[in-house]
Amino acid sequence: MFCEVKPKERAGVINPIFTCQPCGAQYASIGIKDCIGIVHGGQGCVMFVRLLFSQHFKESFEIASSSLHEDGAVFGATHRVEEAVDVLLMRYPHVKVIPIISTCATEVIGDDIDGVVLKLNNGLLKEKYAGREVHLISLHTPSFKGSMVSGYDVAVKDFVSHFAKKDKPNGKLNLITGWVNPGDVTELKHLLAAMQVEATVLFEIENFDSPLMPDGNHVSHGDTTIADLTGTADALGTIALNRYEGGQAATYLEREFDIPTIIGPTPIGIRNTDTFLQNVKKLTGKPIPESLVWERGLALDALTDLAHMFFADKKVAIYGNADLVIGLAEFCIDLEMKPVLLLLGDDNTSYPNDPRIKALQENVDFNMEIIMNADLWELENRIKNEGLELDLILGHSKGRFVAIDNNIPMVRVGFPTYDRAGLYRHPVVGYAGATWLAEQMANTLFTDMEYKKNKEWVLNVW
Ligand code: SF4
Numbered sequence: 001m002f003c004e005v006k007p008k009e010r011a012g013v014i015n016p017i018f019t020c021q022p023c024g025a026q027y028a029s030i031g032i033k034d035c036i037g038i039v040h041g042g043q044g045c046v047m048f049v050r051l052l053f054s055q056h057f058k059e060s061f062e063i064a065s066s067s068l069h070e071d072g073a074v075f076g077a078t079h080r081v082e083e084a085v086d087v088l089l090m091r092y093p094h095v096k097v098i099p100i101i102s103t104c105a106t107e108v109i110g111d112d113i114d115g116v117v118l119k120l121n122n123g124l125l126k127e128k129y130a131g132r133e134v135h136l137i138s139l140h141t142p143s144f145k146g147s148m149v150s151g152y153d154v155a156v157k158d159f160v161s162h163f164a165k166k167d168k169p170n171g172k173l174n175l176i177t178g179w180v181n182p183g184d185v186t187e188l189k190h191l192l193a194a195m196q197v198e199a200t201v202l203f204e205i206e207n208f209d210s211p212l213m214p215d216g217n218h219v220s221h222g223d224t225t226i227a228d229l230t231g232t233a234d235a236l237g238t239i240a241l242n243r244y245e246g247g248q249a250a251t252y253l254e255r256e257f258d259i260p261t262i263i264g265p266t267p268i269g270i271r272n273t274d275t276f277l278q279n280v281k282k283l284t285g286k287p288i289p290e291s292l293v294w295e296r297g298l299a300l301d302a303l304t305d306l307a308h309m310f311f312a313d314k315k316v317a318i319y320g321n322a323d324l325v326i327g328l329a330e331f332c333i334d335l336e337m338k339p340v341l342l343l344l345g346d347d348n349t350s351y352p353n354d355p356r357i358k359a360l361q362e363n364v365d366f367n368m369e370i371i372m373n374a375d376l377w378e379l380e381n382r383i384k385n386e387g388l389e390l391d392l393i394l395g396h397s398k399g400r401f402v403a404i405d406n407n408i409p410m411v412r413v414g415f416p417t418y419d420r421a422g423l424y425r426h427p428v429v430g431y432a433g434a435t436w437l438a439e440q441m442a443n444t445l446f447t448d449m450e451y452k453k454n455k456e457w458v459l460n461v462w
Pocket residue numbers: 020021022041042044045046103104105143
């Protein structure tokens with residue numbers, strides 16, 4: 001039995017798992033209040049990304065584009081950034097933060113967005129917008145390397161390093177959630193409130209689940225303020241839940257401001273949630289209350305009803321953001337399942353050094369493959385041509401056709417999930433997330449048993 005970690009052996013990508021770096025920078029940007037990003041590139045670099053956000057959350061988001069055309073792609077288009085900043089500031093009097101997000105085209109032609117920021121700071125902002133608080137931040141996210149995951153990581157780090165400023169201790173915990181859903185944020189806030197911990201939740205996207213109000217529709221935005229970002233340097237500690245989505249920012253705060261920092265684990269499942277709470281306790285000194293022990297007990301009870309009877313030895317393939325995939329794999333193992341195939345969709349070469357992956361390699365007692373720089377063809381090909389038998393697929397909606405075409409039950413998890421209702425509202429982290437995920441997996445397997453007439457009678461006597 002062995003667990004192999006290797007890059008896909010084929011050149012090219014067929015049905016990618018991820019989109020590009022600017023997408024991640026845009027996701028981090030919409031988590032900040034009074035912020036509208038300008039993506040310096042073709043309009044499609046915003047249009048398709050906004051569509052993904054809107055499909056996933058069923059909400060509207062505001063992101064701008066410098067709208068690069070042929071002449072700009074040849075001769076340079078920094079003047080379009082200058083115009084875009086001016087138009088944005090005129091059109092939106094509340095906007096205070098404008099990240100300038102580069103793309104593949106503008107990085108290749110070498111447009112100097114740092115130079116534009118300097119020019120605008122010394123020119124337009126002083127002359128036309130004197131007295132108005134405006135922060136222009138250049139985010140370099142060329143899409144010919146990395147993925148939306150690394151783009152998010154770069155943006156979070158650059159936002160934090162732009163604003164963080166030492167003043168006096170604020171007694172708060174920095175919580176960098178990574179790429180999560182509103183339901184996850186609600187659950188994380190609940191856990192922290194139960195421990196009476198005051199936290200700055202960074203790139204806070206709980207309000208991406210927005211109401212329809214009597215005065216009209218609501219444009220969704222994040223709730224992390226400039227003051228929140230500035231205060232990160234005065235925190236009593238930082239927890240970044242995800243190594244690859246916020247880890248760089250946490251390391252920066254530790255290095256620059258001596259903020260005690262813990263990176264990971266992604267609190268998916270019982271043991272990772274236990275570790276998260278222990279880490280909160282370690283950094284804040286606050287005890288874990290009896291109420292959370294009770295919640296843990298409820299979750300354990302729910303999982304015990306399912307694990308051995310229904311999940312044992314079920315073979316699972318998981319794809320998506322690396323932290324999510326690893327957390328889900330650990331959870332599946334705890335539920336006696338066999339995550340036989342993990343697909344990590346970008347070219348990050350540090351995955352083999354991830355301690356969680358090393359632990360999987362040392363401990364799994366079944367054959368497991370972890371494919372880096374993977375695409376969805378890696379999954380499809382194994383099923384169609386190499387005899388891979390699966391009981392369940394876990395991943396986002398872009399892989400739905402692999403599941404549908406091959407009659408394999410699938411639980412949608414990750415980003416984007418647009419073909420099932422309301423998934424963004426449910427957590428996958430914390431004890432509530434563990435219960436919800438396990439019950440989703442169980443109910444999906446039950447439905448499959450019924451449709452395929454595969455021991456469906458068991459459900460009569462359970
Ligand atoms: S790959 Fe390049 S052109 Fe396509 S969306 Fe990403 S940044 Fe824009």
